[in-house]
Amino acid sequence: THRKKVAGAVGFNVRNGNFCIVRSKTTLLATGDAVRLWPNASGLPFNTWQSPFNNGAGHAMAFRAGASLANMELTVNTLVPKGFSAAGLNAFMGMGAYLVNSLGERYMQKVHPMAEGAPRYLLALGTYREMKGGRGPCYVDSRHLPKEAMHYLTTRLLPVDKDTFMIFCKQKGLNLEKDLLEIDISETQIAGITGSVSGLVIDEEGKTTVDRLYAAGACTVPSYALSGALATGYTVGSEAAKVALTISDAGGYNKEDVEKEFRAVYAPVNRKEGLPCQRFENKLRQIMADYVGDIKTEKGLKTGLEKLKALEEKRDEVKAENFHELMRVAEFRDLLLIGELVAKAALERKESRMGSAHIRGDYPATDDEHFHGSMILKKGRANTIQVTFEPANKTAQ
Ligand SMILES: Cc1cc2nc3c(=O)[nH]c(=O)nc-3n(C[C@H](O)[C@H](O)[C@H](O)COP(=O)(O)OP(=O)(O)OC[C@H]3O[C@@H](n4cnc5c(N)ncnc54)[C@H](O)[C@@H]3O)c2cc1C
Structure with missing residues (x-):
């Protein structure tokens, strides 16, 4: 930033390590969602339902530049086959499969009048309640589907959602016409x-x-999946270009800031000794799962924040062997910040909301009187995280 205006971006080439400064009249972030913060069903952070390369870089860059973020605590998770980070549950539900608990009972009618046709976050909530209520594991039951529906599901829908889906079933010895498919809440x-x-x-x-x-797109509040990404991409891109035409010069930048960033970015690759970044990232996911995971409590979130801070203090011990690893270090830095933002906002939202998106064990009910609105996160003095609540009708969208 220069005089409180964004003046461009800095980056480095992940192949040859060249540092670059991009000066721009307007800058547009379209870095997608933020994943890799929690463990996933496959146990492999890069074998995930989503794009593992989206690690909240845009959120983090914007936050550091002073921009506001909203509702980082309202995360989204989904149902997947147990041990397999695959999309595909939508396809089952769309074709008329049921969700059943270990007693063989369908449970989604208790949650939503459309039962298995309910929104994805409610499918996760319903399943979560069965599991925590001692009626797990839970399963997809597709045994009643007509032959043609099953054929369409297994040859057209599931392999498109994840091309190894049917290989997974085969290796598990699962015949979806006869067997139940165990599920988990993940991603x-x-x-x-x-x-x-x-x-x-x-x-x-x-x-x-x-x-x-x-x-624009998935890194913003009003993103709304592919159609939202396309619509905001087009309109915001046009607007940013239009505004750029009215600005005569991108403006200067603070050389000291850039040099500081340069030194910080390259430090891990110049370090003689240190620990691999993967260890730090694994630790981050463990902290998020243990303290900023399914059921959050005040004590747990505060403990999580302390542990994240301790991890941050050890960041100087990360070593990168090459520029590819240096990229992972930069990603870890962003992930760590996003983790803190989630925990801070979750601490302030003293209620539960949006199904499995935000469950506070110490505040299990939804409290519209006090929390129908957005938690706004902004950089405060001395790089602190400032959280304020904004009632729904005031949030800019
Ligand atoms: C398995 C799956 C199924 C889906 N199915 C549907 C569906 O049926 N219907 C629907 O409407 N939506 C669906 N979605 C959601 C939809 O794909 C996303 O909402 C949409 O792609 C978001 O677009 P985007 O351009 O904002 O982000 P993305 O498409 O995620 O693009 C972000 C880009 O930024 C890049 N990037 C990130 N960080 C950096 C960085 N630091 N430096 C440089 N580049 C970076 C990434 O590599 C990526 O190319 C699905 C998503 C998934 C994962």
């Missing part, structure tokens, strides 16, 4: 999919709360 993300309300706050033109900084 937690700061989402830009249907129904999510978290991300960068933008106005109708796609401008963030920082001058000359725009954002």
